[in-house]
Amino acid sequence: MKKELLFITVIGExxxxxxxxxxxxxxxxxxxxxxxxxxxxxxxxxxxxxxxxIKTALIPMEKITEGLEKIGQxxxxxxxxxxxxxxxxxxxx
Amino acid sequence: MTISVEEVYETASMILYQNLDIRTTTxxxxxxxxxxxxxxxxxxxxxxxxxxxxxxxxAQAKILEMKYGIPIANKRVSVTPVSLIMESHCEKNKFxxxxxxxxxxxxxxxxxxxxxxxxxxxxGMTRSDRMLIDxxxxxxxxxxxxxxxxxxxxxxxxxxxxxxxxxxxxxxxTAVKSxxxxxxAKFVVFxxxxxxxxxxxxxxxxxxxxxxxxxxxxSGPGVVKTVVAQNRECDLTKxxxxxxxxxxxxxxxxxxxxxxxxxxxxxxxxIVDISLASTTAAGDSVANVIEAFGIERxxxxxxxxxxxxxxxxxxxxxxxxxxxVGGLSGTFIPVSEDExxxxxxxxxxxxxxxxxxxxxxxxxxxxxFAIPGDxxxxxxxxxxxxxxxxxxxxxxxxxxxxxxxxxxxxxxxVVFGGLLGTAPVMPxxxxxxxxxLKRGGRLPAPITSMRN
Numbered sequence: 001m002k003k004e005l006l007f008i009t010v011i012g013e014x015x016x017x018x019x020x021x022x023x024x025x026x027x028x029x030x031x032x033x034x035x036x037x038x039x040x041x042x043x044x045x046x047x048x049x050x051x052x053x054i055k056t057a058l059i060p061m062e063k064i065t066e067g068l069e070k071i072g073q074x075x076x077x078x079x080x081x082x083x084x085x086x087x088x089x090x091x092x093x
Numbered sequence: 094m095t096i097s098v099e100e101v102y103e104t105a106s107m108i109l110y111q112n113l114d115i116r117t118t119t120x121x122x123x124x125x126x127x128x129x130x131x132x133x134x135x136x137x138x139x140x141x142x143x144x145x146x147x148x149x150x151x152a153q154a155k156i157l158e159m160k161y162g163i164p165i166a167n168k169r170v171s172v173t174p175v176s177l178i179m180e181s182h183c184e185k186n187k188f189x190x191x192x193x194x195x196x197x198x199x200x201x202x203x204x205x206x207x208x209x210x211x212x213x214x215x216x217g218m219t220r221s222d223r224m225l226i227d228x229x230x231x232x233x234x235x236x237x238x239x240x241x242x243x244x245x246x247x248x249x250x251x252x253x254x255x256x257x258x259x260x261x262x263x264x265x266x267t268a269v270k271s272x273x274x275x276x277x278a279k280f281v282v283f284x285x286x287x288x289x290x291x292x293x294x295x296x297x298x299x300x301x302x303x304x305x306x307x308x309x310x311x312s313g314p315g316v317v318k319t320v321v322a323q324n325r326e327c328d329l330t331k332x333x334x335x336x337x338x339x340x341x342x343x344x345x346x347x348x349x350x351x352x353x354x355x356x357x358x359x360x361x362x363x364i365v366d367i368s369l370a371s372t373t374a375a376g377d378s379v380a381n382v383i384e385a386f387g388i389e390r391x392x393x394x395x396x397x398x399x400x401x402x403x404x405x406x407x408x409x410x411x412x413x414x415x416x417x418v419g420g421l422s423g424t425f426i427p428v429s430e431d432e433x434x435x436x437x438x439x440x441x442x443x444x445x446x447x448x449x450x451x452x453x454x455x456x457x458x459x460x461x462f463a464i465p466g467d468x469x470x471x472x473x474x475x476x477x478x479x480x481x482x483x484x485x486x487x488x489x490x491x492x493x494x495x496x497x498x499x500x501x502x503x504x505x506x507v508v509f510g511g512l513l514g515t516a517p518v519m520p521x522x523x524x525x526x527x528x529x530l531k532r533g534g535r536l537p538a539p540i541t542s543m544r545n
């Protein structure tokens with residue numbers, strides 16, 4: 001089955017429980033994490049990216065975005081969900 | 094082909110912190126097939142065609158916003174120049190009724206502006222063209238969403254001064270009839286008007302276009318400003334290079350959204366317009382980009398060079414990113430919609446004369462600037478004619494969107510609100526060119542050899 005890959009980007013201050021809360025939410029909704037990376041950027045921001053496959057997700061994309069936004073608010077972080085195509089278009093010729 | 098954390102972060106920050114958005118998705122709709130000898134049936138067909146497509150545009154744009162996490166700021170419609178479809182219904186009240194039909198179709202579909210209530214008069218005017226111009230003060234003051242344009246010249250036709258000479262009086266009347274002179278903000282006069290421009294107020298669906306097409310306008314002054322600010326010490330060649338790379342990326346985002354949106358609507362994808370367009374939002378200012386170059390305020394000596402560099406880099410980056418670059422594609426420097434431009438005028442750094450100079454290297458022209466309400470109509474015509482002459486001689490599009498504000502004098506401020514912003518009233522030259530302008534006629538098309 002063809003995958004439908006999206007990037008979750010978490011931006012803010014590093015703190016305990018970010019990976020736990022996000023991955024718990026994804027697990028409960030049957031969303032597989034394909035890849036996960038994190039880095040402290042030059043400007044001091046903590047950034048974590050997760051590549052996830054939503055093909056088998058139990059909820060539609062707007063509900064995933066909503067759920068992630070709630071987690072973002074509870075942890076005082078910005079969380080973005082974007083289809084991988086936009087990154088491929090912008091960063092690969 | 095993995096995407097690195099840095100790349101994901103760069104894209105996410107452009108959207109979250111630097112105001113990157115798809116500035117406009119504009120559906121170009123041909124109305125020629127709606128013409129009917131029964132005016133009631135004609136209006137019904139126009140309403141139905143616009144409304145049915147525009148509703149789909151709004152719905153599909155929302156889906157893509159969600160998918161890519163990028164805001165699509167405006168959903169708009171441009172139509173066949175209205176004077177053309179009204180040739181056989183050339184009566185004053187019918188022009189008003191047609192404008193109301195367009196206004197209602199847009200409003201009912203959730204579209205904020207609909208462009209194309211205009212005419213192509215670069216060589217001459219038909220009865221319908223003249224009537225449309227005469228009716229503009231009523232149309233622009235009685236409708237909320239209808240935008241108007243005139244193309245009064247081109248490289249191959251020259252400049253139709255007789256058409257220009259009608260505009261000062263028309264703009265005065267429009268200003269008086271509409272609150273805060275706001276009607277004037279919905280009218281643009283062009284030379285070399287592109288037929289696929291997605292940006293309002295000058296968008297129209299050209300006669301050389303197909304039945305329906307989707308055009309996209311990208312933006313991103315905030316993104317370009319950030320990259321310029323990160324490169325404070327580099328020379329001009331490097332500066333051009335970093336701008337090119339950034340514009341390449343944002344144009345690719347526009348191309349992606351445009352293609353997918355067109356496919357979802359089952360219509361052909363037209364063009365990506367790669368103009369940097371300011372908004373009233375903080376940090377979304379082209380003037381701030383120029384200031385990040387190292388110019389204290391836009392308008393200072395050196396600004397023309399800076400704008401030239403910016404324009405050229407934007408075009409090169411955009412052209413590499415998309416095979417469908419079109420529209421105006423460059424850099425807009427509207428006064429009222431750009432906080433840096435407003436501040437520059439208020440600080441005395443930017444005059445109307447310097448603004449005119451900047452437009453010789455920059456699209457699209459003198460945009461969204463207010464002048465005193467008692468400016469003689471001939472002076473308004475002359476301001477327009479000067480700007481348009483720059484376009485004709487230099488083989489480029491130029492345009493004017495001027496607002497003579499009743500009761501206001503130089504130094505006052507007019508608040509339009511919303512997308513249209515705040516305009517400091519700029520002084521105009523007090524000497525007259527009336528006797529020159531009243532000669533009328535047409536500036537002959539320029540010679541295209543011997544270009545120095």
